[in-house]
Amino acid sequence: MNTSNYPTTPSDEQTPRKNTKKATIIVLAIALLGTWGYLLINNNKTGHAIEQNQAQIAQVSDEKAAIRKSFDESLTRLDSMVGISAVLKNKLSDNNKEIAKRKAEIRTILNKNNATSEELAKAKDLIGQLNDKIGNMEQEVARLTQDNQSLNQDKVVLTADKEKLTEDLTTTTADKVDLEKKVDIASTLNASNIAITPVSVKSNGKEKVTTTSKRVNKLLITFDVNNRIAQSGTTDLYVCITGPDGKNMTADALGSGTFTTRNDGDKSFTTKLSVELETARTKNVQFAFTPGNNFQQGNYTIEIYQNGFKIGEGVRQLKKGGLFS
16 A cells, blocks of 8 residues: 555555566576576486496496306316216216205206306305315326326236236246256157067077077077166156068057157057066066967067156067078
8 A cells, every 4th residue: 555645656656566577587587597506406306316227237237247157167177077988977976966966956047047146156156166066176186197107017027028928928938838848858758778589488498599480489589778867766668579471460469559659640559568667777677479370581679668758679580590500
């Protein structure tokens, strides 16, 4: 309410309105500036938060990649032991079970798209445990491999020793056989002083030496045998008597048969004599040969064999005799 007595003019009424409008504009401008400032600050905070989130995501991704790389390196170490022998694998079976368990846990974490930091930390710890297991396994493999190599070397040495012993034994056996053969040959008897006496036996039993074939009833054969290295004991002598017709003379009563010689194979013998020997002593042997029929004119050859060798030979001629012989 205006109490002034002066009349109002239009310019006086417009002045407050202008002031109010200006104030409103100023307030709006300030509010707008405040809004812009708030938006600017908020945008800055949001961008910073996004940058932090992106950095955190990148850090997690890098950490996960590092963990996966470490895991892959551990698996590579495991793969390097694939060529160990079945025996070593059996000895390391307990370690293999523990390693398989750790691998499964690590893979479960790494296969998660949204694995947390705690889970990644657990994966790192599991990889550390895995590497410890692998390290122990590598040491055990190295130890077992060394032991195996030592065993293989020992086996090689033992095999070489065995081959050497076998070779020595073979040589020794061959030498022994050769020596035994030499001793066997050297121990063969020697027959000497061979005497073949044709004897005529009278009806009264008296005996008379004769060279007339038709009067001879038997051949008395004597000889000596000896050998300085022959062992004492019984040995067999084979006597072969060949008649004037070139045939070996045999008689069932004398136990005629065949024997094997060292040089001529099997040969028929007239009689076999068992002789008792004494080392380094001469033994005199004698026997009488009576054929189943009359003696013929001609030469009678006496061959004596022992140990497969012919040790002596003698020849006796029987004559036809005269008209009054």
